[in-house]
Amino acid sequence: MMPVPLQHFLFFAAALFVIGVYGALVRRNIIGILLSIELIVNAVNVNLVAFSRSTSLAPETGQIFALFIIAMAAAAVAVGLAIVLALFRIRKTIFTDQIDLLKG
Amino acid sequence: MGISLIAGVATVTLPNIFHATLSLVAALLGIAGIYLILHAEFLAVIQVLLYVGAVVTLIIFAIMLTEGISNKTIAQRNKLGPAAVGGAVVFLAALWGVIRSTPWPIQGGTSENSYATLASLAGSLLGDYIFPFEVISVILIAVLIGAIVIAKKDSV
Numbered sequence: 001m002m003p004v005p006l007q008h009f010l011f012f013a014a015a016l017f018v019i020g021v022y023g024a025l026v027r028r029n030i031i032g033i034l035l036s037i038e039l040i041v042n043a044v045n046v047n048l049v050a051f052s053r054s055t056s057l058a059p060e061t062g063q064i065f066a067l068f069i070i071a072m073a074a075a076a077v078a079v080g081l082a083i084v085l086a087l088f089r090i091r092k093t094i095f096t097d098q099i100d101l102l103k104g
Numbered sequence: 105m106g107i108s109l110i111a112g113v114a115t116v117t118l119p120n121i122f123h124a125t126l127s128l129v130a131a132l133l134g135i136a137g138i139y140l141i142l143h144a145e146f147l148a149v150i151q152v153l154l155y156v157g158a159v160v161t162l163i164i165f166a167i168m169l170t171e172g173i174s175n176k177t178i179a180q181r182n183k184l185g186p187a188a189v190g191g192a193v194v195f196l197a198a199l200w201g202v203i204r205s206t207p208w209p210i211q212g213g214t215s216e217n218s219y220a221t222l223a224s225l226a227g228s229l230l231g232d233y234i235f236p237f238e239v240i241s242v243i244l245i246a247v248l249i250g251a252i253v254i255a256k257k258d259s260v
Binding site: 032 | 227
């Protein structure tokens with residue numbers, strides 16, 4: 001099988017990252033922002049695995065980094081959704097522009 | 105790759121947050137396929153198990169608990185749309201220029217013995233990377249307790 005060049009993976013990951021950044025900027029819903037952050041994290045993981053394939057280092061390194069990042073992303077989502085639930089119970093909204101408790 | 109990108113765009117643009125979550129599933133499955141192309145089979149399985157299995161289920165639970173999924177009349181985006189599109193396109197163009205102009209090394213890992221097998225992955229996870237492995241287990245315990253405490257009924 002013809003190996004796919006590294007640049008294709010890099011460009012794919014860059015595009016996915018940019019899509020995630022756009023989503024994190026324009027969403028009003030906190031859960032939507034969390035979804036966009038998942039896209040960003042996955043783009044970074046694709047980059048790590050692609051680099052670990054194409055360089056001459058030990059091929060496990062990038063995959064182990066990606067594993068740790070997946071675990072950290074799962075932890076972040078768990079805490080984020082717990083905060084969303086607590087916030088919804090107090091403020092009855094999950095839209096970021098209506099959460100202005102600290103605005104003077 | 106194309107499937108993942110289309111599903112990613114759908115994830116950030118669909119007005120219904122539940123549909124957005126389902127398209128995130130499609131994007132994550134496409135990324136699992138990319139891991140398979142890159143000969144990272146263990147990561148592909150972990151991606152399906154952890155993301156598609158656990159994280160998406162958690163997000164769907166949160167959607168069900170916070171808002172009715174039927175109210176489509178509320179605007180899902182703020183007024184940053186054009187500025188965000190412009191910034192994203194500029195950033196992507198900059199990254200594209202960097203990727204094209206950098207002389208990446210020629211594929212070094214194409215020979216058969218340079219694939220990361222499951223055994224070598226486990227060996228280095230419990231060998232060289234044993235300290236981060238232990239730290240992340242402590243972090244997961246802390247996250248478990250913290251999420252329960254934050255989301256508890258009578259907290260705050």
